[in-house]
Amino acid sequence: MIPAAFAYHxxxxxxxAMRLLLTHGHDAKILAGGQSLLPMxxxxxxxxxxxxxxxxxxxxxxxxxxxxxxxxxxxxTHREIELSPAVRRAAPVLAETAxxxxxxxxxxxxxxxxxxxxxxPVADYPATVLALEAEFTLQGPSGVRTVPAAEFFLGPxxxxxxxxxxxxxxxxxxxxxxxxxxxxxxxxxxxxxxxxGVAAVIGLDQSGRCVHVRVGITGVASAxxxxxxxxxxxxxxxPNDEALERAAAAAADGxxxxxxxxxxxxxxxxxxxxxxxxxLALARDRAMAVRRRGRAASRA
Amino acid sequence: xxxxxxxxxxxxxxxxWAALNDPDVLVKxxxxxxxxxxxxxxxYEATIELAVGPVRGTYQGRARITDKTAPxxxxxxxxxxxxxxxxxxAGALTLEGQGTETLVRYVGDVQVTGILMSVGHRLFxxxxxxxxxxxxxALEREVHQRAAAEPAL
Numbered sequence: 001m002i003p004a005a006f007a008y009h010x011x012x013x014x015x016x017a018m019r020l021l022l023t024h025g026h027d028a029k030i031l032a033g034g035q036s037l038l039p040m041x042x043x044x045x046x047x048x049x050x051x052x053x054x055x056x057x058x059x060x061x062x063x064x065x066x067x068x069x070x071x072x073x074x075x076x077t078h079r080e081i082e083l084s085p086a087v088r089r090a091a092p093v094l095a096e097t098a099x100x101x102x103x104x105x106x107x108x109x110x111x112x113x114x115x116x117x118x119x120x121p122v123a124d125y126p127a128t129v130l131a132l133e134a135e136f137t138l139q140g141p142s143g144v145r146t147v148p149a150a151e152f153f154l155g156p157x158x159x160x161x162x163x164x165x166x167x168x169x170x171x172x173x174x175x176x177x178x179x180x181x182x183x184x185x186x187x188x189x190x191x192x193x194x195x196x197g198v199a200a201v202i203g204l205d206q207s208g209r210c211v212h213v214r215v216g217i218t219g220v221a222s223a224x225x226x227x228x229x230x231x232x233x234x235x236x237x238x239p240n241d242e243a244l245e246r247a248a249a250a251a252a253d254g255x256x257x258x259x260x261x262x263x264x265x266x267x268x269x270x271x272x273x274x275x276x277x278x279x280l281a282l283a284r285d286r287a288m289a290v291r292r293r294g295r296a297a298s299r300a
Numbered sequence: 301x302x303x304x305x306x307x308x309x310x311x312x313x314x315x316x317w318a319a320l321n322d323p324d325v326l327v328k329x330x331x332x333x334x335x336x337x338x339x340x341x342x343x344y345e346a347t348i349e350l351a352v353g354p355v356r357g358t359y360q361g362r363a364r365i366t367d368k369t370a371p372x373x374x375x376x377x378x379x380x381x382x383x384x385x386x387x388x389x390a391g392a393l394t395l396e397g398q399g400t401e402t403l404v405r406y407v408g409d410v411q412v413t414g415i416l417m418s419v420g421h422r423l424f425x426x427x428x429x430x431x432x433x434x435x436x437x438a439l440e441r442e443v444h445q446r447a448a449a450e451p452a453l
Binding site: 026029036037040041043044045046047048118119121122154155156157158163221222223256258259260261262 | 351352353354355356383384415416419420421422423425426427429430433
């Protein structure tokens with residue numbers, strides 16, 4: 001349980017981190033919170049010769065809500081996201097997701113940027129950033145670009161980010177009125193990772209119909225995905241229990257579920273359906289509560 | 301562990317067969333394949349460099365093609381190893397002509413040992429599928445380019 005020898009670098013700016021990454025290339029690995037990378041290094045599955053610790057790059061910290069967009073520094077920890085007033089106001093489901101990652105030690109050290117770049121297929125955030133239509137800012141040698149969450153997760157631990165890119169920021173559009181969201185998962189009792197996890201966002205119009213439905217699912221396939229069949233089935237419908245149940249049946253449509261020693265493909269597909277129905281119901285109840293509060297306020 | 305899948309390629313069966321039997325094409329299309337040196341008839345030595353997340357490895361291996369029936373089917377055996385573990389895989393490729401397109405099916409059995417297996421088991425199926433996807437996409441590009449390069453007869 002002792003990692004192989006490595007050189008340790010501690011840049012203070014993204015530019016300095018970038019230079020180190022370019023100098024050492026394949027032999028280097030960015031260290032964010034280290035809650036996935038360090039265990040792998042201790043098992044010697046990963047043996048980077050150079051570790052570039054971006055924990056002291058202050059520009060990557062901080063969470064701001066500005067002009068209807070939540071901007072989260074890539075080095076914000078899960079615990080900071082869970083407790084952030086800005087996140088709780090603009091995207092409460094992201095705080096809800098952060099609160100169920102790993103255990104408290106992991107949440108105190110692990111970062112959102114690190115988790116997203118690691119792209120474990122059973123991680124929690126991917127479902128939620130897909131449902132929230134988040135955008136990621138990546139900085140590379142040729143400049144800065146933004147990638148929508150929907151184009152980011154390509155496979156197990158495989159993303160659209162190049163080996164020489166650093167994630168600097170996660171942007172989430174703040175929820176407009178009459179929207180509700182929820183993240184639910186069936187955790188592996190030992191690791192807490194999601195056997196299946198579903199994030200659902202529902203927006204209602206004045207008459208109570210769904211004008212906005214987004215569903216992100218993690219843990220089931222080799223990468224998190226948007227359940228577009230579920231979204232289409234609910235669009236412009238009244239979200240009663242029967243409608244949610246019918247829509248949730250499409251949770252794993254066209255998806256190749258991943259079997260492993262923890263759960264079979266069939267079980268994961270079953271979980272996807274059940275959790276989708278429950279997350280949709282919770283998102284709807286929250287959206288309706290917001291709507292009721294809004295009406296009460298306008299009467300007062 | 302069993303892996304299987306299929307991919308429809310926009311080329312005739314003969315074209316796909318020729319591409320699959322051309323080491324130059326394979327070096328361009330197999331993810332991470334750096335070198336492919338023939339060591340005999342239908343036998344090769346290969347060097348593969350592959351990174352999945354933080355797991356980066358260089359693997360040396362031997363590949364053999366048996367039961368070859370052009371342009372329909374072949375059996376492929378791959379044995380290799382590197383620092384993170386060893387891999388043995390045997391699989392059958394079948395090509396089915398569908399008009400101007402060709403459906404390639406693969407069915408295989410993969411055995412992995414070492415730390416690669418003990419830690420990576422839950423990722424393996426997904427990684428194999430994803431790499432197969434990358435390979436077929438690259439192969440599709442390659443057969444396209446070949447078709448464009450050759451003047452129509």
